[in-house]
Amino acid sequence: MSAVETKPLLQRPGTRLAIRYAIAIVLTVIFVFPIYWLFMISFKTPAEIFAFPPKWYASKLQFGNYVGLFKDGDAVSVLNSLILAGTSTVIAMVLGTMAAYSLVRFKTGGENLAVWIISQRMVPPIAIIFPVFLLYVFFGWVDTYHGLIILYTAFNLPYVIWMMRGYIEDIPLELEESALVDGWTRWQVLWRVVFPMARTGLFATAVFTFVFAWNDFIFALVLTRTEVITYTVQVTHYFGGQSNFWAKIAAMSVLGTLPVFVAVAFMQRYLVRGISMGAVKG
Amino acid sequence: MSDLKITRLHKRYGLVPAVRGIDLDVPSGEFTVLVGPSGCGKSTLLRMIAGLEEISEGTIEIGGRVVNHVRPRDRDIAMVFQNYALYPYMNVFENIAFGLRARKTPQDEIQKRVKRAAEMLAITGLLDRLPRQLSGGQRQRVAIGRAIVRNAKLFLFDEPLSNLDAQLRDEMRSEIKRLHQELGTTMIYVTHDQIEAMTLADRIVLLKDGLIEQAGTPLDLYERPATRFVAGFLGSPKMNFIPADYVRDGSGAAVKFADGTALALPRGPEGNRPVVFGIRPQHFSRDPGSLSGQAARVRATVELLQPTGSRAFITFPLGGKPIMAELASHDVQGPGESLDLYMDIGRAVLIDPETGRVL
Ligand SMILES: Nc1ncnc2c1ncn2[C@@H]1O[C@H](COP(=O)(O)OP(=O)(O)OP(=O)(O)O)[C@@H](O)[C@H]1O
Ligand SMILES: [Mg+2]
Numbered sequence: 042m043s044a045v046e047t048k049p050l051l052q053r054p055g056t057r058l059a060i061r062y063a064i065a066i067v068l069t070v071i072f073v074f075p076i077y078w079l080f081m082i083s084f085k086t087p088a089e090i091f092a093f094p095p096k097w098y099a100s101k102l103q104f105g106n107y108v109g110l111f112k113d114g115d116a117v118s119v120l121n122s123l124i125l126a127g128t129s130t131v132i133a134m135v136l137g138t139m140a141a142y143s144l145v146r147f148k149t150g151g152e153n154l155a156v157w158i159i160s161q162r163m164v165p166p167i168a169i170i171f172p173v174f175l176l177y178v179f180f181g182w183v184d185t186y187h188g189l190i191i192l193y194t195a196f197n198l199p200y201v202i203w204m205m206r207g208y209i210e211d212i213p214l215e216l217e218e219s220a221l222v223d224g225w226t227r228w229q230v231l232w233r234v235v236f237p238m239a240r241t242g243l244f245a246t247a248v249f250t251f252v253f254a255w256n257d258f259i260f261a262l263v264l265t266r267t268e269v270i271t272y273t274v275q276v277t278h279y280f281g282g283q284s285n286f287w288a289k290i291a292a293m294s295v296l297g298t299l300p301v302f303v304a305v306a307f308m309q310r311y312l313v314r315g316i317s318m319g320a321v322k323g
Numbered sequence: 324m325s326d327l328k329i330t331r332l333h334k335r336y337g338l339v340p341a342v343r344g345i346d347l348d349v350p351s352g353e354f355t356v357l358v359g360p361s362g363c364g365k366s367t368l369l370r371m372i373a374g375l376e377e378i379s380e381g382t383i384e385i386g387g388r389v390v391n392h393v394r395p396r397d398r399d400i401a402m403v404f405q406n407y408a409l410y411p412y413m414n415v416f417e418n419i420a421f422g423l424r425a426r427k428t429p430q431d432e433i434q435k436r437v438k439r440a441a442e443m444l445a446i447t448g449l450l451d452r453l454p455r456q457l458s459g460g461q462r463q464r465v466a467i468g469r470a471i472v473r474n475a476k477l478f479l480f481d482e483p484l485s486n487l488d489a490q491l492r493d494e495m496r497s498e499i500k501r502l503h504q505e506l507g508t509t510m511i512y513v514t515h516d517q518i519e520a521m522t523l524a525d526r527i528v529l530l531k532d533g534l535i536e537q538a539g540t541p542l543d544l545y546e547r548p549a550t551r552f553v554a555g556f557l558g559s560p561k562m563n564f565i566p567a568d569y570v571r572d573g574s575g576a577a578v579k580f581a582d583g584t585a586l587a588l589p590r591g592p593e594g595n596r597p598v599v600f601g602i603r604p605q606h607f608s609r610d611p612g613s614l615s616g617q618a619a620r621v622r623a624t625v626e627l628l629q630p631t632g633s634r635a636f637i638t639f640p641l642g643g644k645p646i647m648a649e650l651a652s653h654d655v656q657g658p659g660e661s662l663d664l665y666m667d668i669g670r671a672v673l674i675d676p677e678t679g680r681v682l
Contacts, residue, residue, distance in 0.1 A: 218375050219408035223473070224396040224425030237412050 082291035106292040118275035126254035129193035137201025162199035184266040193254040208242030244311035326509040332381035343533035358520040359530035401470035409454040416450040565642040580642025599674040606667040607648035616669030
């Protein structure tokens with residue numbers, strides 16, 4: 042009898058690996074199941090949705106629920122969310138990176154400005170939604186694209202500035218000085234040296250900025266009416282007093298999840314590095 | 324015609340002065356080395372010339388034009404940085420071409436110039452690589468390549484070799500010297516390494532505490548140092564310094580050390596006074612005939628022997644101080660040995676102990 046076989050079952054290497062895998066699989070199933078269920082409902086016919094006992098998978102892939110969303114024009118809300126989150130992310134990234142550059146390289150505002158800026162991020166949206174609403178009524182910005190874009194940009198800017206400040210601080214000054222001596226202007230240096238050097242952080246920050254705007258509910262709920270409804274607000278319309286439109290809820294939720302899935306999938310490489318960089322930097 | 328003229332230049336960081344009034348004229352084509360201990364203001368001075376640091380007071384002229392408020396890109400200078408400053412996301416070709424692209428140089432001209440620079444620096448085979456795929460020496464070559472393709476009026480180097488190991492440093496030093504001879508461009512080179520300064524420079528500018536301590540050819544500074552600081556900074560091993568009493572009477576000039584040793588000097592100033600007597604290790608010999616001037620004999624008991632191949636450094640006490648002398652290896656056997664040494668007394672320097680100036 043060899044030594045390995047005399048060991049108790051639980052201490053054998055093969056067994057331990059199997060246990061680890063088993064735990065991992067169970068956890069994954071628990072976490073992925075709701076998403077799976079969401080997808081399945083979105084493909085089911087109304088009869089299947091309410092079938093009892095529940096059907097674990099849609100009998101066939103039918104896109105009726107989605108087609109309905111597009112026919113009623115409800116799907117426009119996803120497009121609205123894309124426009125709002127996308128535009129505000131681009132603007133916040135450009136302005137925020139420039140501001141962060143200025144803070145780092147020109148010491149704009151000294152030590153305190155940066156801290157003040159990030160403190161703005163800590164304001165809970167609900168605390169300012171009422172004054173913002175009055176202001177927007179006054180400006181006639183309620184239910185407009187630019188109204189929400191400006192708000193999302195303003196809310197994301199502190200975060201972008203704070204994150205990009207850390208990434209820019211990590212760029213060796215000599216790289217920029219060398220480019221300046223070589224004949225580039227400050228703006229060109231920003232574009233040709235700072236952006237590529239901070240690329241990882243830039244993408245990671247952009248994903249989080251996008252997701253924040255994408256997930257916003259409270260601002261969109263209060264500041265939109267009929268023209269610029271976002272998907273988060275649209276979904277709430279399906280929860281009725283008497284009944285809930287589960288098929289629509291599921292299909293709309295899938296549509297709303299897809300862009301974030303895509304963004305994270307494409308940016309995964311940058312996200313992991315970007316987040317851990319930020320973590321070390323603090 | 325001078326390429327660079329600096330007048331009463333000052334730099335203060337807040338209230339702290341880094342450069343405290345420097346006048347400097349660099350003739351066209353000259354290789355000037357700014358040397359001095361850490362923190363003496365070398366980099367600050369160079370960066371002001373490049374336009375990377377604001378000027379607190381004074382003027383800088385490049386090619387006859389005051390550039391105090393001219394942006395770095397419009398000064399027609401090229402600069403090589405200590406950490407190479409290569410862009411990790413561009414290959415070697417693009418790194419070298421980076422400055423040419425800034426100036427909208429036509430593509431075929433870029434090709435031609437990068438190729439020529441790469442040939443000069445023997446890095447033609449590396450043009451497709453990324454900086455992280457290069458060794459330190461190769462990176463340094465690329466950094467120099469970036470500067471030379473630009474055909475700038477003025478080349479600035481800030482300690483370009485300090486990140487390289489000793490052997491590579493020797494190699495790159497000769498390379499830079501050869502480049503200067505080939506290109507004939509005015510170069511200003513910062514280092515704290517006195518050997519680099521001595522071997523590269525047409526002219527050395529020795530800085531201390533933000534001021535020029537002495538400027539001149541390497542030999543000037545080596546043979547006729549103006550101050551104790553200069554005498555001690557240049558030369559390796561360092562010059563020996565011995566406190567002494569200087570006497571001048573009817574029979575001539577002499578110095579007397581604390582241990583009673585007296586040495587007659589071929590010449591000297593008037594009056595009796597305390598001095599610091601300075602003599603380089605190289606100005607000792609076993610053979611009085613090999614010395615260029617008047618020889619003074621001293622008795623040396625070897626305490627320490629450091630052979631370096633053909634030469635050997637010995638340490639022995641003189642005037643209450645450990646003194647170092649450089650001899651031929653076969654002239655000395657080992658510690659404990661007692662020998663007669665001859666000092667080239669004409670090359671000794673007398674220093675005022677209070678002001679540090681050479682008398
Ligand atoms: N940005 C700055 N802020 C404040 N003081 C500075 C700054 N840069 C340099 N100094 C000070 O100015 C003086 C000169 O610095 P500099 O970098 O020119 O020295 P250096 O001769 O290049 O030294 P090293 O050989 O160490 O590079 C130093 O005392 C330094 O502390
Ligand atoms: Mg320096």
